[in-house]
Amino acid sequence: MKFGETFQEYLHGDREQFLHKCSHIEYKKLKKVLKRCRACQALNRSCKTELHQGKCQCESCPVCDEMFFPELTKEASDIVVCFSSRVKHLLHLHIANGVQGCMLRLLHCFSNNQQAMVQEGRILMEYITMNAIAITKILKKYDKVHSSANGKIFKSKMRTEHIELLQSPWLMELGAFCLNFNGLVDGEFSNSCGHFSCDLNTTEPVMTLILPNNTKLEYSLTCAICLETVCNPYALSCGHLFCRLCACSAASMPVFEGLKTASPEAKCPVCRETGVYGNAVHMLELGLLFKNRCKDYWRERMAVERAELTKQVKEYWEAQTRYSIGY
Numbered sequence: 001m002k003f004g005e006t007f008q009e010y011l012h013g014d015r016e017q018f019l020h021k022c023s024h025i026e027y028k029k030l031k032k033v034l035k036r037c038r039a040c041q042a043l044n045r046s047c048k049t050e051l052h053q054g055k056c057q058c059e060s061c062p063v064c065d066e067m068f069f070p071e072l073t074k075e076a077s078d079i080v081v082c083f084s085s086r087v088k089h090l091l092h093l094h095i096a097n098g099v100q101g102c103m104l105r106l107l108h109c110f111s112n113n114q115q116a117m118v119q120e121g122r123i124l125m126e127y128i129t130m131n132a133i134a135i136t137k138i139l140k141k142y143d144k145v146h147s148s149a150n151g152k153i154f155k156s157k158m159r160t161e162h163i164e165l166l167q168s169p170w171l172m173e174l175g176a177f178c179l180n181f182n183g184l185v186d187g188e189f190s191n192s193c194g195h196f197s198c199d200l201n202t203t204e205p206v207m208t209l210i211l212p213n214n215t216k217l218e219y220s221l222t223c224a225i226c227l228e229t230v231c232n233p234y235a236l237s238c239g240h241l242f243c244r245l246c247a248c249s250a251a252s253m254p255v256f257e258g259l260k261t262a263s264p265e266a267k268c269p270v271c272r273e274t275g276v277y278g279n280a281v282h283m284l285e286l287g288l289l290f291k292n293r294c295k296d297y298w299r300e301r302m303a304v305e306r307a308e309l310t311k312q313v314k315e316y317w318e319a320q321t322r323y324s325i326g327y
Helices: 003-011 016-021 027-035 038-046 048-052 062-095 098-110 113-146 150-160 169-180 244-250 284-293 295-325
Strands: 188-190 194-199 206-210 216-220 233-235 241-243
Touching: 003 027, 003 113, 016 113, 027 062, 027 113, 062 113, 062 150, 062 169, 062 284, 113 150, 113 169, 169 194, 169 206, 169 284, 233 244, 233 284, 241 244, 244 295, 284 295
Parallel strands: none
Antiparallel strands: 194 206, 206 216, 233 241
């Protein structure tokens, strides 16, 4: 079965009610845009000889670019927003603490809440992977029709604008959720939505996602600053992952003030992008995964973080006291 048919079957299948509330890639519509692009198809035929010689100069298509890329950008942005908000809600139910956590656990006594969370995780995993594959397929089709590399360029642009679906920190959090959740074997939701696994016993720990089309994605779990497995991890809005202590140090912020108060001019230590700390994601599920699987390491690193936090708080209040009494 061709992907277009598979995607349409997905859109009108069991998930139709879920998809009615969420955006998705209009694969069929975008495909029609490419089919209507007669001018480019003619240009494509005339360029075949030059293409074989490596001289083709086809760069863009005013006929379909006006609709194709803006529409795809909007759809991808809407999917990222929908996915992140739904995952955030799901994970909040899973790791809520305090009074709210007690209430949710009490609710679990009277309902099959865990099964509902697993089902929601499956739906979200399938949602993000199917749309990611749809984007990849339609961009390849664009490049084929136009004999260009604009599809690949657009893919890179998506990463820059943080709308690349498979680079979302919330996808890593969802992966950690499925690895943490009781009853799921090695993070496998179902064959239709991919498979997560995590290897923390190597010098370079990674989380691996295998998509339904057998594409393998690896997410590094090493902090780029201390070069250790991330502890109490935060993902900056550019997508790079750091320990809380390291991220605060890079942003020149005390740990007790947090990353949200970092200067908009503070740069990511890896990509040097500014304004990435304000929307940093605290990777609680990923932290829970490390806490459960690397107990000694986690305990040791958290002790170091608490010691540094205590030191910074003490220095801060000593400075405030000296300022107040004037010496």
